[in-house]
Amino acid sequence: MIELKNITKIYDLNINNKVTALNDINLKFNEGELIVLKGSSGSGKSTILSLVAALSKPTMGEVIVDNKRISKLPDNFASLYRRENIGFIFQKYNLIPTLSVKENILLPLVPNNPNEDECNSKLNIVLEQFNISNKKDTIVKNLSGGEQQRVAISRALINNPKIIIADEPTANLDEKLSLDFIDMLRQLKSQNKTIVVATHDPLFFNLDFVDKVIEIKNGNII
Amino acid sequence: MLKINLHLIEYAINSLLRSKTKSIFITTIFTLLVFLLTSIFFISNSIKYELNSTVDSLPQIIVQNIKGGKSYDIKTNIVDDIINIPGVSDAIPRVWGYYFFENAGVNFSLVGINSYETQYKNSFNELIENYDLEEDSMIVGSGVKKLLEQNYYKNYFNFIKPDGDFKKLNIGGTFNGDTQLESNDLIIMSIENAREIFDMSKSKATDISVKVDNPIEIPMISSKIKSMYPNTRVITNSDLKVSYQNIFDYKSGIFLALFAICLFTFFIIIYDKSSGLSSEEKKEIGILKAIGWTVDDVLKEKFVEGAIVSIFAYLLGVIFAFIFVYILQAPILRNIFEGYSILRTTFELPFVLDLQTLSLVFFLSVPVYIAATIIPSWRTATLDADEVIR
Numbered sequence: 001m002i003e004l005k006n007i008t009k010i011y012d013l014n015i016n017n018k019v020t021a022l023n024d025i026n027l028k029f030n031e032g033e034l035i036v037l038k039g040s041s042g043s044g045k046s047t048i049l050s051l052v053a054a055l056s057k058p059t060m061g062e063v064i065v066d067n068k069r070i071s072k073l074p075d076n077f078a079s080l081y082r083r084e085n086i087g088f089i090f091q092k093y094n095l096i097p098t099l100s101v102k103e104n105i106l107l108p109l110v111p112n113n114p115n116e117d118e119c120n121s122k123l124n125i126v127l128e129q130f131n132i133s134n135k136k137d138t139i140v141k142n143l144s145g146g147e148q149q150r151v152a153i154s155r156a157l158i159n160n161p162k163i164i165i166a167d168e169p170t171a172n173l174d175e176k177l178s179l180d181f182i183d184m185l186r187q188l189k190s191q192n193k194t195i196v197v198a199t200h201d202p203l204f205f206n207l208d209f210v211d212k213v214i215e216i217k218n219g220n221i222i
Numbered sequence: 223m224l225k226i227n228l229h230l231i232e233y234a235i236n237s238l239l240r241s242k243t244k245s246i247f248i249t250t251i252f253t254l255l256v257f258l259l260t261s262i263f264f265i266s267n268s269i270k271y272e273l274n275s276t277v278d279s280l281p282q283i284i285v286q287n288i289k290g291g292k293s294y295d296i297k298t299n300i301v302d303d304i305i306n307i308p309g310v311s312d313a314i315p316r317v318w319g320y321y322f323f324e325n326a327g328v329n330f331s332l333v334g335i336n337s338y339e340t341q342y343k344n345s346f347n348e349l350i351e352n353y354d355l356e357e358d359s360m361i362v363g364s365g366v367k368k369l370l371e372q373n374y375y376k377n378y379f380n381f382i383k384p385d386g387d388f389k390k391l392n393i394g395g396t397f398n399g400d401t402q403l404e405s406n407d408l409i410i411m412s413i414e415n416a417r418e419i420f421d422m423s424k425s426k427a428t429d430i431s432v433k434v435d436n437p438i439e440i441p442m443i444s445s446k447i448k449s450m451y452p453n454t455r456v457i458t459n460s461d462l463k464v465s466y467q468n469i470f471d472y473k474s475g476i477f478l479a480l481f482a483i484c485l486f487t488f489f490i491i492i493y494d495k496s497s498g499l500s501s502e503e504k505k506e507i508g509i510l511k512a513i514g515w516t517v518d519d520v521l522k523e524k525f526v527e528g529a530i531v532s533i534f535a536y537l538l539g540v541i542f543a544f545i546f547v548y549i550l551q552a553p554i555l556r557n558i559f560e561g562y563s564i565l566r567t568t569f570e571l572p573f574v575l576d577l578q579t580l581s582l583v584f585f586l587s588v589p590v591y592i593a594a595t596i597i598p599s600w601r602t603a604t605l606d607a608d609e610v611i612r
Binding site for chain 1: 225227228229230233236240505506510512513514515518519604606607608609611
């Protein structure tokens, strides 16, 4: 379902400073799988996630999702692809701190201009699923780290995406909240979602429902 | 069918409210600039309108007696010769002049008229029909009346004649002239009284007003008069228009300078705004892109933000300018135009609706501001979302 073919990604920091984040890697993930990408900071895990989410383009190689070359998509089509297929959970949540929980969660729906009923029904589903109904109107910056992450997950799932991508999802959580997050992943996997998690948190490495653990080091698969 | 995206508008409004201080600051500056620009245009349009009305109500040709370039009283016996020029319908000797009212520090225009003759101005004919101009009375413009009352002359006024004696005239009536400028400094009295105040003999007049049936013939008739009486100065109403226009244009220069300062300030703000976004603003655009907003969606949202601020500030600025100019009569700014020809009593700025002016200010401000909002956002939105968020 998701295929990375001969991917090389080089970041041009400036004329004399180029960083090779990924070096000719090949990966294949099937539908409904949960894949854990492990590796230290700067190993290239997050770059793989960015490429799968069409947030950036590879310097060389191709990213194919459902037989579509998403690495070749023009910018606006890449956005539409993300809107319809991807739920991205960022390490630092990337919420808009001055908006309420409800406003943050509904943000991905705004361009589609849905009617109020559709908004409310989708909103209520995720609010209840992640147990944040009582915080619906709270401004996000006033929430705890765990609550903010639940808002970020709710936002990622509001469009019911096929692919869920999580970048260091437990980096800012304590152990209990991390275990809660893992539980949530288990639920999502049972709904046949394809999940790719980049982490260096050992909690993820021996989970019984993880299909693959792939180690990345210096832009190469080990 | 095009459906308005209310969610996008709501998001744009929320976005403005989130940066409340910045939004209020920009709206205030924007409003102030629109207010200044519009006020300048409103004032200059009103005064231009007043001047044009004044000039239009002046005689078609005026003949003055000139000695060494200076104007003196003219002999009235040349009137018959002028009337005999083909194309001339009437020639009326005028007795008028300025009277300096020291207490108020202003000049009044005194005009002597003969009630039994046709006047050189239609408004004077109407005045004679409506008011009885008795031997010891005068009719004053509403502005003059106000000024005299302020100086305790409620029913009469004592003019000081050149020999030092007083000439007492009762106020027989008050009128509103063709224009505000006129009604505010004009006093009409019998021609005999005017001659007495100016110490002018019966065989003389201040000048001669000439009426021409066909306005196209004005230049030709004026040159004929000039050739018949080489010691006269013949002034046509188009000459007067040019002279008034020159004075107005000089004053407009000051307004132009103000206008330039306003525009300059506006463009500095625009330059500052268009030169970049804060890191928070950039990150927000990155987040929106990452969750599936297209570049078009981001630009639409920024367009709505810019439009809300600029249209709101524009309307506010125009309303304030309207109140300032037409209700408060433009305190401070109007002083620039006072004394545009001679010392004048006060006059009211007439309301002149000029859609061209409003459109000009709109197109100078609103689209420029919207563009300045969109361009930096477009720059950020077209980068890789990944690069912006990091």
